[in-house]
Amino acid sequence: MAISLSLTVNGKPVTAEVEPHTLLVQFLREQLRLTGTHVGCDTAQCGACTVHLNGRAVKSCNQLAVQCEGMDVTTIEGLAATSGNGALHPMQAAFRECHGLQCGFCTPGMVMSAAALAAEKPELTEADVRAGLDGNLCRCTGYHNIVKAVLAGAEGMRSGSALPATPATSAA
Numbered sequence: 001m002a003i004s005l006s007l008t009v010n011g012k013p014v015t016a017e018v019e020p021h022t023l024l025v026q027f028l029r030e031q032l033r034l035t036g037t038h039v040g041c042d043t044a045q046c047g048a049c050t051v052h053l054n055g056r057a058v059k060s061c062n063q064l065a066v067q068c069e070g071m072d073v074t075t076i077e078g079l080a081a082t083s084g085n086g087a088l089h090p091m092q093a094a095f096r097e098c099h100g101l102q103c104g105f106c107t108p109g110m111v112m113s114a115a116a117l118a119a120e121k122p123e124l125t126e127a128d129v130r131a132g133l134d135g136n137l138c139r140c141t142g143y144h145n146i147v148k149a150v151l152a153g154a155e156g157m158r159s160g161s162a163l164p165a166t167p168a169t170s171a172a
Helices: 024-031 076-082 090-097 107-120 126-132 144-159
Strands: 003-009 012-018 050-053 056-059 072-074
Touching: 012 024, 024 050, 050 107, 056 107, 076 090, 076 107, 090 107, 090 144, 107 126, 107 144, 126 144
Parallel strands: 003 072
Antiparallel strands: 003 012, 050 056, 050 072
16 A cells, blocks of 8 residues: 655655665665665665665665655755755765765765764764764775775865866866
8 A cells, every 4th residue: 555755855855756765775776766875784784775864864675665754854855956066076076086985875975974973963073084984885985085085075065165076177
């Protein structure tokens, strides 16, 4: 038996019918086609599915869609929209500039967790970042550039700066 669900996703109101057992990650990926939120483990261990629920980072593979009734969900696709003018969110820009990604599979979850962490505690230390990202796994790298990216992203969030969505080209 389907249940009616109304919530806001990336700033837009959404109403849909979902089965009671539908996970938030399934709803986002399969019904809304927001595939930036990845499914890595299905056990809330890896963090690839992290989204913001009412501003708080949550693992969407561990959350039923119906539990999100009336709530505000932000996915990686909606994060840049919070910056306006097509610019990347400062955390996204920092991951790009600091090479905080390799294959990219964990990156959306890392960015979402990092943005929530920096919003909660703007003056992050390396130890804060390592502790705050403890529930996000990357199988490609040793986290050095991820930590560097989070610290740079937090600085960008404090100063309100972000890089353009596409690199600027210079006229010859």
